[in-house]
Amino acid sequence: xxxxxxxxxxxxxxxxxxxxxxxxxxxxxxxxxxxxxxxxxxxxxxxxxxxxxxxxxxxxxxxxxxxxxxxxxxxxxxxxxxxxxxxxxxxxxxxxxxxxxxxxxxxxxxxxxxxxxxxxxxxxxxxxxxxxxxxxxxxxxxxxxxxxxxxxxxxxxxxxxxxxxx
Amino acid sequence: xxxxxxxxxxxxxxxxxxxxxxxxxxxxxxxxxxxxxxxxxxxxxxxxxxxxxxxxxxxxxxxxxxxxxxxxxxxxxxxxxxxxxxxxxxxxxxxxxxxxxxxxxxxxxxxxxxxxxxxxxxxxxxxxxxxxxxxxxxxxxxxxxxxxxxxxxxxxxxxxxxxxxx
DNA sequence: TTGACTATCCTTAGTAA
DNA sequence: TTTACTAAGGATAGTCA
Numbered sequence: 001x002x003x004x005x006x007x008x009x010x011x012x013x014x015x016x017x018x019x020x021x022x023x024x025x026x027x028x029x030x031x032x033x034x035x036x037x038x039x040x041x042x043x044x045x046x047x048x049x050x051x052x053x054x055x056x057x058x059x060x061x062x063x064x065x066x067x068x069x070x071x072x073x074x075x076x077x078x079x080x081x082x083x084x085x086x087x088x089x090x091x092x093x094x095x096x097x098x099x100x101x102x103x104x105x106x107x108x109x110x111x112x113x114x115x116x117x118x119x120x121x122x123x124x125x126x127x128x129x130x131x132x133x134x135x136x137x138x139x140x141x142x143x144x145x146x147x148x149x150x151x152x153x154x155x156x157x158x159x160x161x162x163x164x165x166x
Numbered sequence: 167x168x169x170x171x172x173x174x175x176x177x178x179x180x181x182x183x184x185x186x187x188x189x190x191x192x193x194x195x196x197x198x199x200x201x202x203x204x205x206x207x208x209x210x211x212x213x214x215x216x217x218x219x220x221x222x223x224x225x226x227x228x229x230x231x232x233x234x235x236x237x238x239x240x241x242x243x244x245x246x247x248x249x250x251x252x253x254x255x256x257x258x259x260x261x262x263x264x265x266x267x268x269x270x271x272x273x274x275x276x277x278x279x280x281x282x283x284x285x286x287x288x289x290x291x292x293x294x295x296x297x298x299x300x301x302x303x304x305x306x307x308x309x310x311x312x313x314x315x316x317x318x319x320x321x322x323x324x325x326x327x328x329x330x331x332x
Numbered sequence: 333t334t335g336a337c338t339a340t341c342c343t344t345a346g347t348a349a
Numbered sequence: 350t351t352t353a354c355t356a357a358g359g360a361t362a363g364t365c366a
Contacts (some may be wrong), residue, residue: 005358006345010206016345021205023344028197030343031360032211035194039187040176041213043194047201048208170362171341186362193360197343335366342360349353 021049184217 011017025047032043177183191213198211 006204008200008203011204017205020345021201021207024197024201024204027343028194028201031190031194031197034174035187035190035213037174038172038177038190039183041187043211043213045198045211046209049205170339172362182362189361196360337365338361338363340360340362342358344355344358346356347354349351 018051 011020028045028047032045035041036043177186194211194213198209201207202209
């Protein structure tokens, strides 16, 4: 029935460890969002999961911005180009480029989702909550909504990273 | 007594906010430590506190660095390239090599991005980018960057199409 | 200011569907 | 595999020393 005390040690059982990882990453991100909101500060976290190869980064603002920074760098092109005169190497390069393209496309889709969420934040579904007239309550509802959206974004990122074939 | 439910909103009272900050940062770092141990992964957290000037980092700077260094130790690209001297060997093994190189390049690029993120967070453009807190500005920046990304993608497609004819 | 206390709320390990 | 549940342990807001 859950809730047992857990020894602070590596969980050897694979399924249990992964389940714990998922739950705790989610919890961590929530905590980060909370301290960010409550204390009006900036914070971020990075988790390197060997199973995913790709680090998980949060929260939203800095996360998005740093992701964008990464997009701006497309390294390795010039360095590799000199190898293109060898035919087999050329084919290999094409393969690499295609893979890069695929990856970029997927990342781009992820970005689009993020942008959509931010637009949703901007314009706001506040009209849903027309019954609320008190300003404090309204601000609170908005905050909760933002939290909800942030959590959804983070969950989406998890799902995207997990997607087979990425 | 304590334990009251707290609204997720900026704590305006100075002393209360600082007290909460202190407690929650401690809690966060503990959580980070736990997930690191339990799941056998690497993680780090950075909290920027305007009052402190120095960001709170877990684990230590050196710890974060060493974490990243681990990932930087991907096998050398040049070492594998030497095998390409003998064309016959290359043709025999080209398929395997393609896969191997592609995989390593991907890993390498991911790590480069990670390092960029770390640098971005640690020293770099934090102050620059922190100025963007307004949602409108953020959305605008995102849109701008997405255009740049699309341009890059187009460039990449052109390169891919050109390559076979070179 | 810090540290200790503790009622109350929160997180989550284990389980089951 | 994910989702839902919940007992139990954990985190912490308010308070006092």
